[in-house]
Amino acid sequence: MIDVSTLAGQCVALFGLGGSGRATALALKAGGAKVVAFDDNPASIEAAKSDGIAIADLHGIDWSRQAALILSPGVPLTHPRPHWTADLATAAGVPIIGDVELFSRERAARAPDAPFIAITGTNGKSTTTALIAHCLRSAGRDTQLGGNIGVAVLTLDAPTPDRFYVVECSSYQIDLAPSIAPSVAILLNLTPDHLDRHGTMEHYAAVKARLLEKAGMSVVGVDDEHCRAIAEGLEARGRPVTRISQKTELADGVFFDGTSVVAAGKTLRSAFDLTGIGSLRGRHNGQNAAAAVAALLASGLTHAEVETGLRSFPGLAHRMEEVGRIGRTLFVNDSKATNAEAAAPALGSFRDIRWIVGGLPKEGGISSLAPLFPRVAKAYLIGEAAPAFAATLGDRVPFEISGTLDIAVANAARDAAAAVESEPVVLLSPACASFDQFRNFEVRGAAFRDAVARLPGIELFRKGEA
Numbered sequence: 001m002i003d004v005s006t007l008a009g010q011c012v013a014l015f016g017l018g019g020s021g022r023a024t025a026l027a028l029k030a031g032g033a034k035v036v037a038f039d040d041n042p043a044s045i046e047a048a049k050s051d052g053i054a055i056a057d058l059h060g061i062d063w064s065r066q067a068a069l070i071l072s073p074g075v076p077l078t079h080p081r082p083h084w085t086a087d088l089a090t091a092a093g094v095p096i097i098g099d100v101e102l103f104s105r106e107r108a109a110r111a112p113d114a115p116f117i118a119i120t121g122t123n124g125k126s127t128t129t130a131l132i133a134h135c136l137r138s139a140g141r142d143t144q145l146g147g148n149i150g151v152a153v154l155t156l157d158a159p160t161p162d163r164f165y166v167v168e169c170s171s172y173q174i175d176l177a178p179s180i181a182p183s184v185a186i187l188l189n190l191t192p193d194h195l196d197r198h199g200t201m202e203h204y205a206a207v208k209a210r211l212l213e214k215a216g217m218s219v220v221g222v223d224d225e226h227c228r229a230i231a232e233g234l235e236a237r238g239r240p241v242t243r244i245s246q247k248t249e250l251a252d253g254v255f256f257d258g259t260s261v262v263a264a265g266k267t268l269r270s271a272f273d274l275t276g277i278g279s280l281r282g283r284h285n286g287q288n289a290a291a292a293v294a295a296l297l298a299s300g301l302t303h304a305e306v307e308t309g310l311r312s313f314p315g316l317a318h319r320m321e322e323v324g325r326i327g328r329t330l331f332v333n334d335s336k337a338t339n340a341e342a343a344a345p346a347l348g349s350f351r352d353i354r355w356i357v358g359g360l361p362k363e364g365g366i367s368s369l370a371p372l373f374p375r376v377a378k379a380y381l382i383g384e385a386a387p388a389f390a391a392t393l394g395d396r397v398p399f400e401i402s403g404t405l406d407i408a409v410a411n412a413a414r415d416a417a418a419a420v421e422s423e424p425v426v427l428l429s430p431a432c433a434s435f436d437q438f439r440n441f442e443v444r445g446a447a448f449r450d451a452v453a454r455l456p457g458i459e460l461f462r463k464g465e466a
Contacts, residue, residue, distance in 0.1 A: 006105045008032030011065045015085040016072025017044040023152035024099045025053045063092035073172035098176030103153045111159035120169045121188025128288040129168040135309025171207045184295045185215035190226040219294040242294045246287035254294040256286030278322045279315030282349035318445035324460040329416040331452045334429035335445030343431040347372040352421035354412035359432030361385035380408035384436045409451035
């Protein structure tokens with residue numbers, strides 16, 4: 001844990017006592033701050049009390065004495081309207097910050113030169129974050145992985161000059177981190193997302209861009225107009241930028257050419273072949289790998305160290321995770337694909353697919369995936385979405401209504417075994433939320449793994465990084 005000493009002896013209010021909120025309260029308390037915390041959830045309050053965290057209704061505290069309001073990233077700061085604690089803090093002139101800001105202050109105070117790679121974007125953040133951390137660890141670097149990827153940043157080991165930090169940052173976390181100054185900041189891409197919390201696409205893009213403002217080096221994907229504008233703005237202000245692309249060959253930058261990541265410059269050109277790396281299959285992963293290569297080379301790794309890391313990357317659990325094989329049939333867990341847009345990369349990365357799809361449907365269903373239907377040999381429909389998805393597929397894709405995941409896995413494996421294709425794929429990419437049958441997508445993905453593991457003749461691969 002990182003003891004937050006930069007607020008030692010000061011009064012601090014905190015709202016939101018989920019996992020990261022409770023970790024933040026404990027880090028503040030360990031560093032000597034006078035923390036008072038609250039949450040709307042009674043169970044979270046009881047859990048915090050058991051950890052010795054002081055609890056009080058923040059309506060009744062003396063806001064004039066507070067040095068800061070620490071807001072959990074899941075709590076609205078601006079849209080659709082500020083949370084009531086944010087209103088009270090603003091009225092009293094109290095700064096509103098989050099756990100990534102506290103980490104940034106501790107790094108600045110203790111080890112300002114500690115390498116810090118921060119990753120954001122609409123899609124691909126977690127894979128890129130995990131890939132960078134894996135490459136650093138495989139190269140023998142002392143590496144801490146955290147942030148929005150699921151490990152609260154203040155639970156990491158304390159900053160030292162030679163300790164690398166690889167931190168996934170959501171827009172919510174960036175919004176609450178005004179002093180963040182990574183060694184390398186990565187902005188992968190921007191598409192409309194979380195607009196209920198940001199109001200407009202312009203505001204969402206502006207928040208994401210803040211991650212880059214004080215970075216030593218910015219790595220920016222330039223395949224969408226918003227990111228291109230951000231890269232141009234940084235360059236106009238004299239900030240160093242490395243451009244990346246999965247679509248266009250760059251004379252000066254890092255790009256994916258369909259098989260390799262190419263780092264191109266005025267005097268240097270090197271390539272990293274991704275052929276045969278199942279965990280980095282697909283053009284979208286070409287962009288993730290390009291971002292990782294740019295950040296790792298900027299952080300001092302050699303070509304050989306980066307190449308070794310790429311080739312040994314196991315992938316992320318539940319994100320195009322290759323689970324196992326029976327003969328020619330590959331089984332892939334893409335349970336993280338909880339809407340159609342998220343399912344598209346997996347469907348675009350394979351052919352001859354036995355597609356397990358369904359769950360609690362999202363608005364729009366799977367209609368947007370129609371251009372990818374020719375890749376699907378047969379669909380196996382599960383959960384509440386099954387009747388609606390059957391209507392969408394119609395006579396364009398053979399399908400059955402399997403109902404449950406166990407039945408879908410067994411039937412898809414049977415049909416794949418009878419196929420004549422060179423490598424049939426049984427793919428769980430549900431394009432739906434899990435909540436009709438599972439607590440979350442992780443539990444759904446684990447159920448898929450378990451069902452695959454029970455198949456006769458299965459050769460299981462090792463799990464991806466969580």
